[in-house]
Amino acid sequence: MVHFQQIALSNGLFLGEILLASSRLNAQSLPMVLKIREQIEAWRHDPSLVAVLVRGEGERAFCAGGDIRALYHAMSQPEFLHEGDDFFRHEYDLCRELHRYPKPVIAWGNGIVMGGGWGIFAASSHRIVTESSVLAMPEISIGLFPDVGASFWLQQLEGRMGRLLALTGSRLNAADALAFGAAEFALPSCSFADLIATLQALPWNGVGERDAELASGALAALSAAWPCPLPEPVWLPLADEVAAICEGDDLLAICGRIQNYQGDALALRQAAALQAAGSPTSIYLTWEMAQRAQALSYDEVVEMEWIGARNCLRHGDFHEGVRAKLIDRDDQPQWSPKALTMVKVADIESFFQSP
Template structure:
């Protein structure tokens, strides 16, 4: 268990966090998050540490998100439910710490970076994608919602691209991640390894860290493979996803004969109606919220989803039985009322304590 995350420090003052569950695509557990949070605090206070590298072990990805199978156990006992709550609390604390970190953090978005993996990387100062990057907020596929501060950062994507990514759970690659403000630089995967080796070899004690790091990134960076598909679709995305209800988005898509509109409509109709409605409200409400306010809402929503039958049905269909045939309690958008939706944004645990 203690090797699920590896910490190391180079002689030159570069600290490395390696997520080390390659067989599980480095998916996050509470046992990984707690030590990451502690180590970040320790390194922040250590003047000999000048920058942090966030990377994943293995060839398949940086991090595929949270350990969904563990969360699926939440309804099996009170203890399992509490453990799931603690997971979200720890995850969000680490994500916020990365946003506010006073030292440079290099995030390696190589291969699969999804859900909780994006939560770990979005707040980093230097985010690098490669030709192998597969980036997504896939929560809509399991009857959940895009958490880890997604309402904050998806609102920072151009136009309504973030809304499209959240509601469709689309997987995008390097050029699109850069366009959506999910990364800063592009390197080939080979160059990324050379760059990281150079970072570990350098004596950062004798450098002006930010200047030297930016120069190094420029040296190893190159142009992305092709143009952003999202950029070419932005006008169409804005036309449909600027609506204030999911029903209006579906209607807008239905009134357009393009291939994009048809495919996107079918994609949305395959998702959990309750997740779609909650997610759109979450994004709309977050427009004027701070990072901390967005994470506070995420925690309320996450805990309420742990009592939501459609979340467990979504996980069952994708992760447990893998039949891809969820039988949701709320089968249509009309079934999930505004009153149902409002309950998800209320902190039930706080009410109970009173």
């Protein structure tokens, strides 16, 4: 479910609010995505609507991603595979539309920001975290790959942090999200009412670039006035180690360094464990997606990911990963193949061909 409202501003204009609301940590379903696309298209052409605010219902999550259970049922019944195709198509197009939206899009990234939720967050022009924010692209754990444009934007994070996140499914807290460029502003979770009041008082003028600058200045001032009680950064002190571990263009060498880490950093040991439990095919596909994305436009990346996602619906480890993680909950996926060294280049290449 998703709710929309227009919040009146002091100068007679309006702020459009998108409230993500579902029982599964505000995960997106196809009907939700379709409604959001329809609403932002209407707001795009409404001169009285000057900016968009996206947030999640409750305090636990902004959005935990897509409705993976629905995708599992689509994969389990071939006659419904088209529903999985449609979900990925519209989810990716939503992120593409937000990425290019002509009006400021402000994302209140409180709580869990994962998978497709991070896709919406990353596509927003103004990204706010709170003390409870947790960002991750954990797709290798279910046999998918970091999508919704992540083959492009995850690699834009500072250093080689995005590469480590993609290949392990590790998490960023709010302090690390700011440090590595995944967010620009931090506010306490209790300050949401003040955020709305600040946005209502701004002299919006309906000119996208000027309004974006206006919003940036106001959010920076509000962040200074409302210092956020950020957690201690986990990855920032390890930035040099991460850069060294993830250096180079040899996937097996990088994964070997992750797996053979013998240092004292708990986060890196946990990253190794996450990677060891992930789908070898997904790890290889994640790497190849990111490598190819370097030479592609944003639109080309989205199209490449859509082809890859459709193939994941039809073969590979996606069905098995969701079964083990969310359906049977035995957490014992039977990956095929079972080791990264057993993955065949030809099999990875098939994910880039239209099914």
